Structure formats: structure tokens, C-alpha cells
Amino acid sequence: MREFMVEADGGSRGNPGPAGYGAVVFDAVTGEVLAEESAYLGVVTNNVAEYRGLLAGLRAAHALDPGARVHVRMDSKLAVEQMSGRWQIKHPDLKPLASEAARVFPAARVTYEWIPRERNKHADRLANEAMDAGTGKTAPAEAVAQADAVAQADAVAEAEVVAQTEPAPAAPAAPAAPAATTATAAVSGKAAADLRAASNVAKAGWSAPDLGPPTTFVLLRHGETPLTPQKRFSGSGGSDPSLSDVGREQARRAAAALARRGTIEAVVASPLARTRETAAAVAERLALPVAVEDGLRETDFGAWEGLTFGEARARHPDDLTAWLSSPEAEPTGGGESFAATAVRVAAARDRLVAAYAGRTVLLVTHVTPIKTLLRLALGAPPESVFRMELSAASLSVVAYYADGNASVRLFNETSHLR
Incomplete structure (x- = not known):
């Protein structure tokens, strides 16, 4: 049975804002890049973009070999924990995307791993290139960094909401990956507060986005x-x-x-x-x-x-x-x-x-x-x-x-x- 590694990422410059995703499929044995996927999404949230990147990566792997095993690596703690079944999926925009992702491969053939952003550079580059192409301009480094902070703050906020509820697994998610293959990341109370502060600054004065014609x-x-x-x-x-x-x-x-x-x-x-x-x-x-x-x-x-x-x-x-x-x-x-x-x-x-x-x-x-x-x-x-x-x-x-x-x-x- 073939084994693939999928690295996926999504980003939104504004959250919601101009967004895109990137995904890469590797041969798990040789490390060869087998497929790359990226697209501009218009105005969506960072979490929606992350899930769309995950979907694109899984579909690309399925197109290569629908009978393969897949190991997904993402720097989105939220997506990894939700798809592994450890966190609930409460946001209505994410539930159908998670359900769709869970149906691409049988759950027993997919595992999920959180990795830090610096180890997800390939997919991150594809996502940013898609956003650059879609908006017609390259975002300055400080804008990208601020978007990352806002996205992480949102993930922390949703994790805190989940922690305050009964621990029930997400309905469409795959079984929890073995501990040996799933990394965990702890965010300190001070770090969470700092991230929430960055989020509040970035969102100050915002109104509902104009999504344009469908x-x-x-x-x-x-x-x-x-x-x-x-x-x-x-x-x-x-x-x-x-x-x-x-x-x-x-x-x-x-x-x-x-x-x-x-x-x-x-x-x-x-x-x-x-x-x-x-x-x-x-x-x-x-x-x-x-x-x-x-x-x-x-x-x-x-x-x-x-x-x-x-x-x-x-x-x-x-x-x-x-x-x-x-x-x-x-x-x-x-x-x-x-x-x-x-x-x-x-x-x-x-x-x-x-x-x-x-x-x-x-x-x-x-x-x-x-x-x-x-x-x-x-x-x-x-x-x-x-x-x-x-x-x-x-x-x-x-x-x-x-x-x-x-x-x-x-x-x-x-x-x-x-």
C-alpha cells in the first residue's frame, strides 16, 4: 500500500480577508513531491482557508492513489485536533468542510500531526503565492506576521471554548492518531492573552466584509x-x-x-x-x-x-x-x-x-x-x-x-x- 504525506496550509490577510491555500503531496518513503495545489479563495476566514487547504491536499492524494495511507501535517492546531477527534467542531462554516475532508479517505487510513509553522514552509509559500496572485500584490512581511498572530489567536479562542464544554469528539473526524505520531503544542496563558490582544487590535473598527457577488x-x-x-x-x-x-x-x-x-x-x-x-x-x-x-x-x-x-x-x-x-x-x-x-x-x-x-x-x-x-x-x-x-x-x-x-x-x- 502506498503512503503519502500531505502538508497543507491556509491563510487570510484580515481574518476574514483575502485568503488562499496551499497543499503538497509527498511520497512518504522517498520524499518526492508528487503534487502541488493552491488557490485564491476570495474573502474568507483563516480557519476556512486551512480546511480548504486540507481538502485540496487530501483530494490530490486520492487522485494519485485512492487506496493509499495518508499522514497529514499542518500548523493549524485547530484543524489537527478537530480532525483527530479530540476537539469539537462548533463553528458552522467548518462543520461541512470537516465532514467533506473526513470522507475523502476511510478514517482508518488517515492520521494527523501538528507541526510548527517553520516546518510547513512549502505549503505556506503556496498559500501566500495564491493570495498574492488573487489580490495582485505581495503582502509586506509585517502584514503576514500580523495575520499569523490573529489566526493563532482565533485558534486559541476556539480551543478555550471547547475546553469549557463536555469533551466530545467531532462527529465527522477520523479516530485520534497514535500518540507517537501526533505532536502537541501548549500555549501559555500569557501567550494566549498576547495573541488575543493582537487580534483585538487587528479587528478594531471592522465591519462585516463585502463578499461581493457569489x-x-x-x-x-x-x-x-x-x-x-x-x-x-x-x-x-x-x-x-x-x-x-x-x-x-x-x-x-x-x-x-x-x-x-x-x-x-x-x-x-x-x-x-x-x-x-x-x-x-x-x-x-x-x-x-x-x-x-x-x-x-x-x-x-x-x-x-x-x-x-x-x-x-x-x-x-x-x-x-x-x-x-x-x-x-x-x-x-x-x-x-x-x-x-x-x-x-x-x-x-x-x-x-x-x-x-x-x-x-x-x-x-x-x-x-x-x-x-x-x-x-x-x-x-x-x-x-x-x-x-x-x-x-x-x-x-x-x-x-x-x-x-x-x-x-x-x-x-x-x-x-x-
């Missing part, structure tokens, strides 16, 4: 194919069918509705034929090009491609039961689990949010990616995908804000088809 994804499921009314599995590993005559009419009606809406600024589609054909109908009406995002493709249903649910149950009853019971289970024949799909879709979401910040974008995709985007926005459990009805050529909408929050604004709208 990045809005209008989610359009493709029109019908010949397989759709027969309710057959049709993923990314099958025959890649085109739209039927009914599906082409649905695409035209969706295009007319979106033209009346008048807010779409870009069109992005899955690479499969049915989504590209649906996207082309809309893009022609709106006079926009179509970009392709591979992360928006449908789940690969393996040997079930082209079968009805009943046929799949008759041929592979045990595999289907397992698939319905666990997001980690794969369809027969080496298909893609819902957990793997979620990691892929979340990574595509992050890329698109960064690329189209503050804009309204039409994403033409499939049932599972749309349900996954909605589930992640709501912080809902993986099994919720089985409890959503999503019609062909339906519209749903999710808005993403600069502080890391999301809002579901519309779900399975089909009035334009009537």
Missing part, C-alpha cells in the same frame, strides 16, 4: 437519450448515447428558458455526447462558446452500463446491495464508487469556482454530478443522492460565496418543458 452554477441535466425513458444505467463507461428526438426538443426548450433568464455568462459541459449536444443548443442561443470539464462526467457504472435496475439486481444482487449501502462500494466490473465521484466532482467545483469567480455559469452535466454538487452544498450525507429526483433537462442552482458558504437556490425545475 459564483452561481446553473445546473442543467442533459436531455433524454434512448436509454433515459427505459431507466437504464448510462454512465461514462457505456455506449455514450446521443440525444433522442425528445431530448433535442428538451434542449431547445431549456435554451429558450435560459435565454429569457438572461444571466448566463459562460457554458461548461461534461465531455460526453449527450451533455455536449445539450450545451451546444443552449450556447448557440446565447452566442457563447462551450468549455469542457472532464470532472463533470457521469459515474462509470461498470458492468451495469446499459442495464435496467432490475436486470442489474438479477445478475449482480450482492454487488448492487453493497452499492446501495455504501458510497465506497463500486459497481460490478470496476466501475466508479459514489465516493470517488464525489472527490472528482468536488475538485471540478473548486476549479470552476476559482475560474469563474463572481459569475453565473451554466454547467451541463448528469444526474450524479448534479446531485453531488447539491449534496455537498447542503452538507448532506452521501446516501442523500438516493433521495433526490432529477428529471431530464431539469434546472437546479447553487451559489458559492467568497466566505466558503454555499446556498441551494433551485432544484429540479422543469416548468420550461411544459
Whole structure:
């Protein structure tokens, strides 16, 4: 089994303020750098940026080898203690991020270690480069130092709140790492007071930040194919069918509705034929090009491609039961689990949010990616995908804000088809 080491960091110049994250994946044996991730996040808090860095690092490791063991090292005491299950997660902005991080790998294959900032320079550099690129300027050293003090003060303050409550582990977190692999850091009462004083000075006179317009994804499921009314599995590993005559009419009606809406600024589609054909109908009406995002493709249903649910149950009853019971289970024949799909879709979401910040974008995709985007926005459990009805050529909408929050604004709208 491969072993990776993930070092992650996030920062916010203002807390909340212009923020970014950095993450590095190393081969745990050779020390070779296997992947680097970084992104500007807009205006968010330091703790949100830390968790977004953690998520990026875990997803990058998962993309390299979903069966690997991972050892995470961060200079965020808060994130390490919460993800290790020793501190509660009380802040509403952090709970869904922690839940998402806990689902990238099985908990038994991830351990967490706190390291001092000077040993996390690689990820810290990536985070600061992302903030520099996003703001168009390099922060002076004193501003970075002040941001570090404010961030540490926030971590101390939250730790004190946790210490005053009953000691309950965070629900989504992995089991506590062995003592031999997890460092601890004590902050003296005087140091905590000094940090809180720095925080108070930095925050004096601040008002609520102007987060600006959200990045809005209008989610359009493709029109019908010949397989759709027969309710057959049709993923990314099958025959890649085109739209039927009914599906082409649905695409035209969706295009007319979106033209009346008048807010779409870009069109992005899955690479499969049915989504590209649906996207082309809309893009022609709106006079926009179509970009392709591979992360928006449908789940690969393996040997079930082209079968009805009943046929799949008759041929592979045990595999289907397992698939319905666990997001980690794969369809027969080496298909893609819902957990793997979620990691892929979340990574595509992050890329698109960064690329189209503050804009309204039409994403033409499939049932599972749309349900996954909605589930992640709501912080809902993986099994919720089985409890959503999503019609062909339906519209749903999710808005993403600069502080890391999301809002579901519309779900399975089909009035334009009537």
C-alpha cells in the first residue's frame, strides 16, 4: 500500500480577508513531491482557508492513489485536533468542510500531526503565492506576521471554548492518531492573552466584509437519450448515447428558458455526447462558446452500463446491495464508487469556482454530478443522492460565496418543458 504525506496550509490577510491555500503531496518513503495545489479563495476566514487547504491536499492524494495511507501535517492546531477527534467542531462554516475532508479517505487510513509553522514552509509559500496572485500584490512581511498572530489567536479562542464544554469528539473526524505520531503544542496563558490582544487590535473598527457577488452554477441535466425513458444505467463507461428526438426538443426548450433568464455568462459541459449536444443548443442561443470539464462526467457504472435496475439486481444482487449501502462500494466490473465521484466532482467545483469567480455559469452535466454538487452544498450525507429526483433537462442552482458558504437556490425545475 502506498503512503503519502500531505502538508497543507491556509491563510487570510484580515481574518476574514483575502485568503488562499496551499497543499503538497509527498511520497512518504522517498520524499518526492508528487503534487502541488493552491488557490485564491476570495474573502474568507483563516480557519476556512486551512480546511480548504486540507481538502485540496487530501483530494490530490486520492487522485494519485485512492487506496493509499495518508499522514497529514499542518500548523493549524485547530484543524489537527478537530480532525483527530479530540476537539469539537462548533463553528458552522467548518462543520461541512470537516465532514467533506473526513470522507475523502476511510478514517482508518488517515492520521494527523501538528507541526510548527517553520516546518510547513512549502505549503505556506503556496498559500501566500495564491493570495498574492488573487489580490495582485505581495503582502509586506509585517502584514503576514500580523495575520499569523490573529489566526493563532482565533485558534486559541476556539480551543478555550471547547475546553469549557463536555469533551466530545467531532462527529465527522477520523479516530485520534497514535500518540507517537501526533505532536502537541501548549500555549501559555500569557501567550494566549498576547495573541488575543493582537487580534483585538487587528479587528478594531471592522465591519462585516463585502463578499461581493457569489459564483452561481446553473445546473442543467442533459436531455433524454434512448436509454433515459427505459431507466437504464448510462454512465461514462457505456455506449455514450446521443440525444433522442425528445431530448433535442428538451434542449431547445431549456435554451429558450435560459435565454429569457438572461444571466448566463459562460457554458461548461461534461465531455460526453449527450451533455455536449445539450450545451451546444443552449450556447448557440446565447452566442457563447462551450468549455469542457472532464470532472463533470457521469459515474462509470461498470458492468451495469446499459442495464435496467432490475436486470442489474438479477445478475449482480450482492454487488448492487453493497452499492446501495455504501458510497465506497463500486459497481460490478470496476466501475466508479459514489465516493470517488464525489472527490472528482468536488475538485471540478473548486476549479470552476476559482475560474469563474463572481459569475453565473451554466454547467451541463448528469444526474450524479448534479446531485453531488447539491449534496455537498447542503452538507448532506452521501446516501442523500438516493433521495433526490432529477428529471431530464431539469434546472437546479447553487451559489458559492467568497466566505466558503454555499446556498441551494433551485432544484429540479422543469416548468420550461411544459
